[in-house]
Amino acid sequence: MPISYFHAAILGLLQGVSELFPVSSLGHTVIIPKLLGWNIHQNAPYFLTFLVALHLATALVLLAFFWRDWVRIVKGIGRSLRDREIAPDDADAKLGWLLVVGTIPAGILGLTLQDKLRSLFASPQYASIFLALNALVLFGAELLRRRAPVTAEDDDERIARTVGWRDTTLVGAAQALALIPGFSRSGASMGGGLLVGLSHKDAARFAFLLATPIIIAAAVLKLPDLAGSQGNGVRGPAAVGAACSAVTAFLAVRFLMRYFENNTLLPFAIYCAAAGTAAAIYFAVS
Amino acid sequence: MNRRTLAALAVVLGIALIAIAIVYWVEPAKSLPSFFPGRQAGSNHHHTKHGIASFLVGLAAFAFAWFNTGPKKTRAAA
Numbered sequence: 001m002p003i004s005y006f007h008a009a010i011l012g013l014l015q016g017v018s019e020l021f022p023v024s025s026l027g028h029t030v031i032i033p034k035l036l037g038w039n040i041h042q043n044a045p046y047f048l049t050f051l052v053a054l055h056l057a058t059a060l061v062l063l064a065f066f067w068r069d070w071v072r073i074v075k076g077i078g079r080s081l082r083d084r085e086i087a088p089d090d091a092d093a094k095l096g097w098l099l100v101v102g103t104i105p106a107g108i109l110g111l112t113l114q115d116k117l118r119s120l121f122a123s124p125q126y127a128s129i130f131l132a133l134n135a136l137v138l139f140g141a142e143l144l145r146r147r148a149p150v151t152a153e154d155d156d157e158r159i160a161r162t163v164g165w166r167d168t169t170l171v172g173a174a175q176a177l178a179l180i181p182g183f184s185r186s187g188a189s190m191g192g193g194l195l196v197g198l199s200h201k202d203a204a205r206f207a208f209l210l211a212t213p214i215i216i217a218a219a220v221l222k223l224p225d226l227a228g229s230q231g232n233g234v235r236g237p238a239a240v241g242a243a244c245s246a247v248t249a250f251l252a253v254r255f256l257m258r259y260f261e262n263n264t265l266l267p268f269a270i271y272c273a274a275a276g277t278a279a280a281i282y283f284a285v286s
Numbered sequence: 287m288n289r290r291t292l293a294a295l296a297v298v299l300g301i302a303l304i305a306i307a308i309v310y311w312v313e314p315a316k317s318l319p320s321f322f323p324g325r326q327a328g329s330n331h332h333h334t335k336h337g338i339a340s341f342l343v344g345l346a347a348f349a350f351a352w353f354n355t356g357p358k359k360t361r362a363a364a
Binding site for chain 1 (some may be wrong): 323327335338339342343346349352353356357359
């Protein structure tokens with residue numbers, strides 16, 4: 001069997017947390033097995049197929065967690081299409097279209113560059129260096145962020161008022177940084193949110209909403225591989241890994257939405273700097 | 287540039303992008319026109335993802351045109 005059930009469970013638990021924490025899930029998935037000396041071929045098709053199942057589980061948890069918001073957002077998009085305008089007081093419609101516009105650059109860059117970037121940089125050495133650089137992204141976002149005005153508006157209304165069309169395009173494009181193992185998707189989009197004037201909580205919420213369609217689409221595109229010959233011997237571990245990933249993803253998103261009410265990205269930046277540097281040194285000398 | 291012209295351009299762009307998407311889905315890499323990203327002599331690989339990207343941006347162009355040709359209710363009310 002290419003991946004044992006034990007390894008699948010550990011990687012699943014790790015994926016659920018690291019996909020949503022701004023610390024790069026892909027980077028951890030590349031670095032941890034090498035650090036622990038697991039014999040997993042990370043560029044092999046079966047491993048990429050296995051990862052798809054974990055991503056899909058994480059994305060479905062995100063979808064379920066924000067389900068009521070998604071229902072409102074989709075209805076808002078429907079209303080705007082019917083009326084052929086985005087009414088200024090329709091926060092759900094504005095947020096929905098912000099998510100659509102933000103998803104376009106991320107989708108295009110992901111579809112066209114994913115395979116090339118992963119094959120270039122999917123080594124533990126590169127991933128640990130980029131994990132350390134991810135710390136600079138998080139530090140930089142905290143350093144340069146605009147102070148978010150405190151208002152009594154609803155979360156989505158606040159986001160819809162603060163984020164403009166150009167902002168969402170830039171935040172969406174920033175997600176493409178996560179195609180390089182070591183850089184975090186949620187870190188890049190949360191950082192982008194902070195730079196355009198969102199609070200930490202709103203930036204996290206916007207980042208999770210923005211990530212959901214991209215992760216689901218990427219997983220659905222690869223699902224036929226799991227059903228086909230590349231999934232032989234991997235489906236059982238993938239199911240176990242996906243279940244573990246779903247549990248930790250749920251706990252992670254619940255924790256982070258509370259955490260960002262009063263806290264910043266700095267602890268994650270410190271972690272990335274320390275873990276990335278330590279891993280890079282370890283791989284260089286070992 | 288007025289809204290009607292922008293909408294017309296968006297429709298043309300949308301049609302072109304969806305046509306490009308179909309070409310990506312139907313033709314293997316070796317048969318793509320030379321100016322298409324992903325053309326590769328001798329390759330039978332279909333660039334499905336390039337096609338999806340092109341199709342989605344085409345849909346976005348249509349959505350842009352749809353909003354730009356709608357009635358100006360809010361502006362009129364304001």
